[in-house]
Amino acid sequence: MAKRETTVGAVERASQILDYLYEQNAECSLSAIAQGLGLYKSTVHRLLTTLKGLGYVYQNPSTSHYGLGLRLFLLGSRVSQNTAMVELVKPIAQELVEQYNECIHITAPYPLGSEDSLPRQLLIGKIMNPHNVLTVAPPVGAVTLCHCSASGKCMLAFSPPSVLESRRHLPLPRQTESTITSWDQLERQLATIRKEGYAEEDGETEEGLSCTAVPVFSGDKLIMVLSISGPTSRLRALDKGQLLSSLRQAKDRIEALLA
Structure with missing residues (x-):
């Protein structure tokens, strides 16, 4: 039994190392990784040696720093290609792109960390008009905070109350001047989202960009959020009623496919 727990x-510690390298988005030294994770250098070195041998990390011969390896890229590419849920949604999302000529995002809840970390979301799909000059960030695979985006606020609105209650002691980081940084204000907005069934943001993540999002459920469980993003000047010039109707119809079609 002891051996199994050790394994x-x-x-778990190897996974923490990979997550740390991903979040830093840069090569890191052995000391930095150990300090960042609160682990012994000897433990981290042993795990890095194993991960390096398997191709999950590489070591820069000039600096001895570590980064994420090619094998993770290959695995990630395969997941992206074979994720049935995203593939089901893409044709419906493409119709929205053709109708509005704006970017459609498909996001999913990111696994919750400890109560000392804010809820985050994972971008699992992005469909764009290839002729648009403006590229709406972030890229597929990005993990972002929930409180400052329409899609993230959709997730928070339909999460169990304990998710927010246990994290009210944490500050809400400001991304722009429009970002909500008050828990009371955020919870009032989440109550409105639950009532109306959609979320909006204007410049809360990035100045000049807006987004409208709707939640997608499987039974009573939120499994993804469908959103449309673009420059505020274009998105808010659209007929809001028509836009919401299009998003809700897409949501209903996706839920029917996933039923």
């Missing part, structure tokens, strides 16, 4: 613990 599971090693897997």
